Amino acid sequence: MSGPIIQVKGLNKFFGANQVLRDIDLEVARQEVVVVIGPSGSGKSTMLRCLNLLEKPDSGEVRIEGKSLLDPATKITEMRAEAGMVFQRFNLFPHMSVLENITLAPIRVRGWPAEKAKAKATELLRKVGLSEKAAARPDSLSGGQAQRVAIARALAMEPKIMLFDEPTSALDPEMVGEVLNVMKELASEGMTMVVVTHEMGFAREVGDRVLFMEQGRIVETGTPQELFEAPRQERTRAFLSKVL
Amino acid sequence: MGDFRFDIIGDYFPLFMKGMGYTIGISIVSILLGAILGLAIGFGKMSPRWYLSWPVSGYINFFRGTPLILQILIMHFMIVPLFLDKTNAIAAAIAALSLNSAAYTGEIYRAGIQSIDPGQREAAYSLGMTRFQAMRHVILPQAVKRMIPAFGNEFIVLVKDSSLISVIAVPEIMYWANAAKGQYLRVWEPYLTAAVIYFVLTYLLNKLLQYVERKV
Numbered sequence A: 001m002s003g004p005i006i007q008v009k010g011l012n013k014f015f016g017a018n019q020v021l022r023d024i025d026l027e028v029a030r031q032e033v034v035v036v037i038g039p040s041g042s043g044k045s046t047m048l049r050c051l052n053l054l055e056k057p058d059s060g061e062v063r064i065e066g067k068s069l070l071d072p073a074t075k076i077t078e079m080r081a082e083a084g085m086v087f088q089r090f091n092l093f094p095h096m097s098v099l100e101n102i103t104l105a106p107i108r109v110r111g112w113p114a115e116k117a118k119a120k121a122t123e124l125l126r127k128v129g130l131s132e133k134a135a136a137r138p139d140s141l142s143g144g145q146a147q148r149v150a151i152a153r154a155l156a157m158e159p160k161i162m163l164f165d166e167p168t169s170a171l172d173p174e175m176v177g178e179v180l181n182v183m184k185e186l187a188s189e190g191m192t193m194v195v196v197t198h199e200m201g202f203a204r205e206v207g208d209r210v211l212f213m214e215q216g217r218i219v220e221t222g223t224p225q226e227l228f229e230a231p232r233q234e235r236t237r238a239f240l241s242k243v244l
Numbered sequence B: 001m002g003d004f005r006f007d008i009i010g011d012y013f014p015l016f017m018k019g020m021g022y023t024i025g026i027s028i029v030s031i032l033l034g035a036i037l038g039l040a041i042g043f044g045k046m047s048p049r050w051y052l053s054w055p056v057s058g059y060i061n062f063f064r065g066t067p068l069i070l071q072i073l074i075m076h077f078m079i080v081p082l083f084l085d086k087t088n089a090i091a092a093a094i095a096a097l098s099l100n101s102a103a104y105t106g107e108i109y110r111a112g113i114q115s116i117d118p119g120q121r122e123a124a125y126s127l128g129m130t131r132f133q134a135m136r137h138v139i140l141p142q143a144v145k146r147m148i149p150a151f152g153n154e155f156i157v158l159v160k161d162s163s164l165i166s167v168i169a170v171p172e173i174m175y176w177a178n179a180a181k182g183q184y185l186r187v188w189e190p191y192l193t194a195a196v197i198y199f200v201l202t203y204l205l206n207k208l209l210q211y212v213e214r215k216v
Helices: A044-050 A076-081 A098-108 A114-127 A143-155 A173-188 A200-206 A224-229 A234-243 B006-046 B050-065 B068-083 B089-114 B118-126 B131-168 B173-184 B188-215
Strands: A006-015 A018-028 A033-037 A059-064 A083-086 A161-165 A192-196 A209-214 A217-222
Touching: A006 A044, A018 A044, A018 A217, A033 A044, A033 A200, A044 A161, A044 A192, A044 A209, A076 A083, A076 B118, A083 A143, A083 B118, A098 A114, A098 A143, A098 B131, A114 A143, A143 A173, A173 A192, A173 A200, A192 A200, A200 A224, A209 A224, A209 A234, A217 A224, A217 A234, B006 B050, B006 B089, B006 B131, B006 B173, B006 B188, B050 B089, B068 B089, B068 B131, B089 B131, B118 B131, B131 B173, B131 B188, B173 B188
Parallel strands: A033 A192, A033 A209, A083 A161, A161 A192
Antiparallel strands: A006 A018, A006 A059, A209 A217
16 A cells, blocks of 8 residues: 555644644655654644544544544554554553563454464564563663663554654663664664654654654654755744754 | 459350351451442542442442441341341341442542553553553553552451441341340450450451562
């Protein structure tokens, strides 16, 4: 199937009387890496969370592979299973081992036999460089390790897209690199990714397209080169001058 | 006090032991029924649907806002006779204690579940889990751990409160203490004996709960 894998049209979201997303239009192509930047409170996390319905849009349209998320006939759990999400604060399940964190959803949601889920988890732990941590408890991991496990957990469902919500914002500086490296590898393998981040270096290096958001709107979008070297909007320039 | 009559305790000892059996049995059945019903109360209270949460709030307010002894009497003289030909003290006692306990355990469930970081539920949902799966595999295993101390406390309270069912003549510990008092017209021996038995029961229960807490 061709055409964009993610289509957002006229998306609006309110928290009470406060409008946090205004008329968002967005298309993401297969294998594209879209990086979303912007000041805090600009609505970038909320937009990301609308893509797997952790937040329910108030109006507009969100389609994944042409299927509307807001159509009452759509099974939302099935749609979420196709969209892996990585959170700022990892959200690993503290009562389970690293391995169990990764195998839980493939077994319970996909209905895989335990052996298959375990093999997949072992493979993913090797990929994120944490093979020796399979039996460890999440609270014994460093932040960087925990986030790599969280990425492996999301990948275990073999999702079609990956959503990253400020994946390095809660990490000590020396651990940011190990997480970004895993994300880079994922991008190079052709994973479709939407990444909300403050890591401008990552945006520049890995992003196919960068989106600048402010006050609930997409102000400007372009290739990293266009956006960072020659921003067209005054507000984009003002933001970049503060963070670069 | 100088003429403490151990012979009264000796005479009544078998009855106190039988009474202890009733206290233990009724307490266990009531805490279990209360825990099951409390689950429904807890989830009902958390429901976003008003037609579930309002009646449940009313239920909790009634059972927490009226004296347990009154609830026992109402159950015994008014409610149970509606269902059985003649009232049954043990059934009324278990019904009153477990309904009362459910109001409190419901709040324990609710507090335990709501104490879990919302990020846990979001992570479960993002992996495609249903509400039930997220509750069963992610939220409850963590919440139950936090509920255990409060649950143990509720169990100990229930054991002591079960003494109130002596007013409807359930032959438990307090009932026999009152019977001995009536027969011998003495208070020290029967009441001290009852106190010692309750103390030993709750002390052992407390130890057991500490052990469970460490294990989990």
